[in-house]
Amino acid sequence: MKKIFLLLIISLTLTSCNLKKVEKHHGVHFLDKKQVQLVVNKSNTNDIISLLGSPSTKSTFDNDLWIYIERKIDHSLIAKSLGQENLIVNNVLVLEVSNKGILKRKEFHNLNSMKKIKFVERGVASEYKKTKFIYDFLSSVRQKINDPLGKRQRN
DSSP, X not given: OHHHXXXXXXXXXXXXXXXXXXXXXXXXXXXXXXXXXXXXXXXXXXXXXXXXXXXXXXXXXXXXXXXXXXXXXXXXXXXHHTTOEEEEEEEEEEXXXXXXXXXXXXXXXXXXXXXXXXXXSSOOOSSOOHHHHHHHHHHHHXXXXXOTTSOSOOO
């Protein structure tokens, strides 16, 4: 009787374990495929919103900057890396929309192209520009890539 009970407990424990990857997806799904449909000087704000929805971040300068994010993280199998999070997809789409609502500029950054961006460690900014906003935004995304859980100790 004890052997049957022990076998029942072990089988219930093993069948309740899930060995599938757990994926967390934030932002716009399939941003890399959807952004191809947007055409500079042809698409307007209605096209953008119907395709991608409302932006993750908006900024107003001479023209509006709309930023869309796609981020996908998975938890690997326990045996593989002890449940650590792995960044699979990290896409950022920066759209510049004119005052008349026409798409003027489109920049798409994926995980590989973000690693190639050169960041200046020290410098003096003479004035606040659009590039500073994008730099600050991409710096925060880079920080999230390097430390997704925010557990790294600060100096």
